[in-house]
Amino acid sequence: MRSVLPIIVAFLSGFIMIASFFFNADRSFLGKLEEDLLTWVTIVGGFTLLLGVVSITRVNFNAVKQKKEDWFYKLLTLIAIYVMAVPAILPSSWSPLFGDEAGSIYDWLFTYVDTPMMGTMFAMLAFYIASAAYRAFRARNPEATLLLMTATLVMLWRIPMGEAFLREISIHLPDYINTFIMKGATMAVQRGIIIGAALGGASMSLRILLGIERTYMGKG
Amino acid sequence: MSIWDKIGRLDRRWIYLLVAIAVVLPLIVPASFRVYVGPEAQQLFDAVEALPDSSVVLLTFDYYPSTLAETEPMSVAALHHLFRKNCKVLTLTTVPLGGPSIAERVTRKMAKKYNKMYGTDYVNLGFKANYVAVLKGLGSSVESIYPTDNSGTPLAELPMMADIQNYGDVDFIFVVSDNGIVENWISIVNAQYGTPIGAGVAAVMAPKFYAFIASGQMTGLLGGMKGAAEYEILVGEEDMALKGMAMQSLVHLLIIGLVILGNVGFFLGRKKEEGI
Numbered sequence: 001m002r003s004v005l006p007i008i009v010a011f012l013s014g015f016i017m018i019a020s021f022f023f024n025a026d027r028s029f030l031g032k033l034e035e036d037l038l039t040w041v042t043i044v045g046g047f048t049l050l051l052g053v054v055s056i057t058r059v060n061f062n063a064v065k066q067k068k069e070d071w072f073y074k075l076l077t078l079i080a081i082y083v084m085a086v087p088a089i090l091p092s093s094w095s096p097l098f099g100d101e102a103g104s105i106y107d108w109l110f111t112y113v114d115t116p117m118m119g120t121m122f123a124m125l126a127f128y129i130a131s132a133a134y135r136a137f138r139a140r141n142p143e144a145t146l147l148l149m150t151a152t153l154v155m156l157w158r159i160p161m162g163e164a165f166l167r168e169i170s171i172h173l174p175d176y177i178n179t180f181i182m183k184g185a186t187m188a189v190q191r192g193i194i195i196g197a198a199l200g201g202a203s204m205s206l207r208i209l210l211g212i213e214r215t216y217m218g219k220g
Numbered sequence: 221m222s223i224w225d226k227i228g229r230l231d232r233r234w235i236y237l238l239v240a241i242a243v244v245l246p247l248i249v250p251a252s253f254r255v256y257v258g259p260e261a262q263q264l265f266d267a268v269e270a271l272p273d274s275s276v277v278l279l280t281f282d283y284y285p286s287t288l289a290e291t292e293p294m295s296v297a298a299l300h301h302l303f304r305k306n307c308k309v310l311t312l313t314t315v316p317l318g319g320p321s322i323a324e325r326v327t328r329k330m331a332k333k334y335n336k337m338y339g340t341d342y343v344n345l346g347f348k349a350n351y352v353a354v355l356k357g358l359g360s361s362v363e364s365i366y367p368t369d370n371s372g373t374p375l376a377e378l379p380m381m382a383d384i385q386n387y388g389d390v391d392f393i394f395v396v397s398d399n400g401i402v403e404n405w406i407s408i409v410n411a412q413y414g415t416p417i418g419a420g421v422a423a424v425m426a427p428k429f430y431a432f433i434a435s436g437q438m439t440g441l442l443g444g445m446k447g448a449a450e451y452e453i454l455v456g457e458e459d460m461a462l463k464g465m466a467m468q469s470l471v472h473l474l475i476i477g478l479v480i481l482g483n484v485g486f487f488l489g490r491k492k493e494e495g496i
Contacts, residue, residue: 148483186427
């Protein structure tokens with residue numbers, strides 16, 4: 001029963017979503033059912049966020065309690081979660097520091113701590129990419145040479161100075177890069193990936209609907 | 221040890237220092253470059269420009285704070301264009317971490333500049349969990365997914381929302397994103413409801429979406445900071461993206477220079493090994 005019930009729920013939910021696509025949302029029973037189902041999904045989605053917070057709290061709290069390796073960082077994680085979340089959940093009518101409006105604790109932490117930290121992490125990629133490009137980007141064989149030349153052309157094309165330089169060589173060169181590299185080779189490869197991923201997604205969905213795929217229930 | 225051996229074994233900290241200089245130098249010595257507008261950015265601008273006055277445009281803030289440098293200038297430039305055309309702007313986000321706050325901050329700042337009233341000229345719906353259900357659900361009823369706006373005001377109390385029931389009442393969707401959600405906007409919203417979609421995305425994602433432009437499922441594309449700079453030029457508001465182009469130019473040139481240097485060292489070293 002523990003396996004059968006989720007399969008029935010998954011099948012019915014998926015079937016309703018597929019079938020309702022062919023019916024008018026305003027006039028048909030199935031359309032209304034789809035609307036209700038989607039509202040339910042967003043509500044369940046909200047609870048999954050809550051579940052995530054509970055789970056991360058439990059895992060990290062136990063690690064801190066037992067003084068496991070790197071317990072201090074786990075403590076910082078817990079402090080960061082609750083210092084951000086609790087003032088944001090409390091109603092702003094109690095104090096202007098609560099809620100998520102401008103001037104609140106949450107807003108201050110988000111603007112002056114979270115945003116710069118995330119920006120810094122992302123910006124560090126530039127340093128690693130520069131170092132990796134210097135060490136690893138070698139014209140060892142014809143394929144690597146082709147990749148290197150293409151990457152150099154695209155990098156030049158994506159900056160004003162580079163595009164001006166390419167235009168000095170030929171006024172049409174930037175358009176050729178756009179046409180033959182971006183809308184040619186790159187697009188062909190991307191289409192293959194997109195179509196492959198879509199087919200994979202569709203077949204996986206069908207397997208879930210028919211109860212063949214059960215890994216989402218923790219079963220092999 | 222020859223000079224090429226030394227270059228080949230260059231400490232990575234020197235590279236980090238060069239990158240830092242390339243980023244900081246344009247801040248000290250400002251420089252401006254001519255930015256050429258690409259056909260994809262022009263297509264997006266033309267699509268928005270062709271909208272009649274007071275059209276309803278859904279502008280999404282589907283990005284994390286980490287990519288603000290690339291994506292926020294796109295949102296700002298889009299709002300310049302939309303508010304100038306007196307479009308009714310509906311904003312939302314599928315990103316819980318910062319999305320609602322960024323949408324609130326950027327739209328309010330821009331609305332103040334153009335004297336736009338909240339609830340009449342623009343509404344921020346905020347975030348709801350499970351983006352696939354949100355995108356699909358908005359096709360049936362906005363109010364069933366978002367009973368209230370980001371601040372908790374019921375949609376029924378916002379005059380602008382009286383005429384917006386679902387995608388059928390939205391004339392254009394301008395997605396600004398740094399993640400794979402753009403594909404969902406295309407496959408769920410454009411494919412099933414036919415609403416035209418244009419997007420501004422982080423540079424690293426842009427190549428993927430050329431396929432959707434070619435298939436006609438996307439109306440225009442802004443790729444990274446360069447795309448944002450192109451849109452700033454098109455709307456005549458030179459701002460952060462154009463300023464950032466100087467840094468991006470220097471870092472790109474530095475990487476190209478390092479690749480060339482690394483390869484010269486590699487070939488000379490190999491020749492030496494072969495005894496040529």
